[in-house]
Amino acid sequence: MRFSVLLAGCLAAISWVAQAAVPCNKPLYLTFDTGHMGVAPLVAEVLNRQQVKVTFFAAHEPTQEGDGTLGEHWAAWWRARGAEGHAFASHTYDHVYWRADQPQGRWLMRASAGPKKGLVESWDAAQYCQELQRANTRLQQLTGQKPLPLFRAPGGKTSPSLLAAAKQCGFAHVGWADAGFLGDELPSDKYPNAMLLKRALKNIRSGDILMAHLGIWSRQDAWAPAVLEPLVEGLKAKGFCFATLRDHPQYNAWTH
Numbered sequence: 001m002r003f004s005v006l007l008a009g010c011l012a013a014i015s016w017v018a019q020a021a022v023p024c025n026k027p028l029y030l031t032f033d034t035g036h037m038g039v040a041p042l043v044a045e046v047l048n049r050q051q052v053k054v055t056f057f058a059a060h061e062p063t064q065e066g067d068g069t070l071g072e073h074w075a076a077w078w079r080a081r082g083a084e085g086h087a088f089a090s091h092t093y094d095h096v097y098w099r100a101d102q103p104q105g106r107w108l109m110r111a112s113a114g115p116k117k118g119l120v121e122s123w124d125a126a127q128y129c130q131e132l133q134r135a136n137t138r139l140q141q142l143t144g145q146k147p148l149p150l151f152r153a154p155g156g157k158t159s160p161s162l163l164a165a166a167k168q169c170g171f172a173h174v175g176w177a178d179a180g181f182l183g184d185e186l187p188s189d190k191y192p193n194a195m196l197l198k199r200a201l202k203n204i205r206s207g208d209i210l211m212a213h214l215g216i217w218s219r220q221d222a223w224a225p226a227v228l229e230p231l232v233e234g235l236k237a238k239g240f241c242f243a244t245l246r247d248h249p250q251y252n253a254w255t256h
Helices: 002-021 040-050 073-086 125-143 160-168 195-205 223-237 249-255
Strands: 027-033 055-058 087-090 096-102 106-111 120-123 209-213
Touching: 002 087, 055 125, 073 125, 073 160, 073 223, 096 223, 120 125, 125 160, 195 249, 209 223
Parallel strands: 027 055, 027 209, 055 087
Antiparallel strands: 096 106, 106 120
């Protein structure tokens, strides 16, 4: 009995290594932005079961339980994701939205978390770069891994001058493909999960960056429990494979 159990374990390990060695010829880059974290345990479970590595863009946002996405309550969750080999990058620490360009290299910015939540302030490049780095510094403390020198602006809202300033301090911006907008922040009455799943499986193409969240407050019918695993399985069945943004050709200069 012991021998058969050991043999089964060895065969499973060999199978996993063999799968990992297969070149990823139709890569997809699944990414998650932080959110209320209500589905975070489920997301981790699915990723583990499907042996999928993703990139997490993290800000310190309010959560359904605990002291925020990058607080101590969720520290063990982040530490486990680091040990599993996922990648991490900044989403700005206080989930700060770009609102408008101003003269002399400044921008109107609005935080949606943190002590200045809701306030519109005028920032310069040094303030924005500090905000990007705050998230990465905290991610490294939590995960034990060095985050990528990448960021995703909340809402994807940027301007050419803001992106240029971020590049000057070492951060490249990451958006998502049109088909990679997985729709988990859309109203579920108009965009039910079945529709979002069907649309994604039809339209996603090799090389696409996909984007979802670790929980959206406004959506009534939560996306991840219904869509995430069927989406991953459906994309695998079409010959796609998954990689983190460490391996995205557009960002090689920043991640290596």
